[in-house]
Amino acid sequence: MGPKVRAWALGEAVAVACPDLNRRDRLTVCGPTGAVSTLVRWALAQAGPSYRMVGERALVEEVVARDAGLRVLGTFEWMDTPPGAPGAALTRPAGEEAGPGRVGWLRDDQEGEVSALLARAAPSAWAVPGVTGVRRWAGVRDDDGHLVAVAADAWSCPPVGFLAGVATAPAVRGRGYGERVCRFALGELAAAHERVALMVDTDNHAAIALYERLGLRGRPLAAAALDAT
Known part of the structure; x- marks a missing residue:
């Protein structure tokens, strides 16, 4: 309230x-x-x-x-x-800045890269830099330092940490980058909130399967x- x-x-x-x-x-x-x-x-x-x-x-x-x-x-x-049960697959990795080959929270001055990636990979994403309620972005880079996957801590409240804006560069899909950034962000949120949540399109079967592997369960x-x- x-x-x-x-x-x-x-x-x-x-x-x-x-x-x-x-x-x-x-x-x-x-x-x-x-x-x-x-x-x-x-x-x-x-x-x-x-x-x-x-x-x-x-x-x-x-x-x-x-x-x-x-x-x-x-x-x-x-x-x-469920409250009090963040899911066995969610572990909180050590915090780190997202450099080449690493996953972590991005700096505010890197949000331009986030916007560029979302424009290519998820142009209809609800969470984008600058929108009210979007607090911070997690990202993972490839070995060349290119930002290849992101996820946002957005619209969270004390009982529920909320994940949004998940996107992976089309050229590297299927290589585990999306799972790495989601696992990191969800683990961080699970450590700070009673539970974690997200919304996903009903026909996005690949994303639903990923989130189920990470311990989330859905309802329509x-x-x-x-x-x-």
């Missing part, structure tokens, strides 16, 4: 409105379908039409089916570790909005 965050409840249904979270105004919901449907309309009237409903996929689809004014925007997977989510937004 940070600044400008609002929450409403109706019976066992809960809706939490958080502005500018992951580059959008988010309305996270849970509870029985009927109560959530009523609560969503109330919350959107209070918070404004810019908010996008996010929740378990089946719940969101049921709410949209009841309300002709809402539409599903997309589906994705939320992956995390969906996002919806008013037709006019």
Whole structure:
């Protein structure tokens, strides 16, 4: 419940409105379908039409089916570790600056390299340098010193460390660079938070398999909005 965050409840249904979270105004919901449907309309009237409903996929689809004014925007997977169990595959490596052949946190003056890599490898990434809530970048370089994989600590909060902006240069995919940077960043986050989490597109099977190897487990989510937004 940070600044400008609002929450409403109706019976066992809960809706939490958080502005500018992951580059959008988010309305996270849970509870029985009927109560959530009523609560969503109330919350959107209070918070404004810019908010996008996010929740378990089946719940969101049921709410949209009841309300002709809402539409599903997309589906994705939320992956995390259970509280107190960061996953056997997550170990916290010794901190180091990311030089040739090494993985570590990048300096602020290296964010231009991050932007260039994302433009080539993940132009639709939600986390990019300079966006509100993106705190720092982990990176790994090849033996020639070129930045080849990155991942961001973004939108984290005390209970949950959140990973975003994962990208690997197309020319070196399949060589383990992406796994190295994810293992490092997730290990660092697991050491500082109760659990770690990320979101991934449902059809990104390779990424989902990687995150499962690292001890994360997923559940399907969906996002919806008013037709006019």
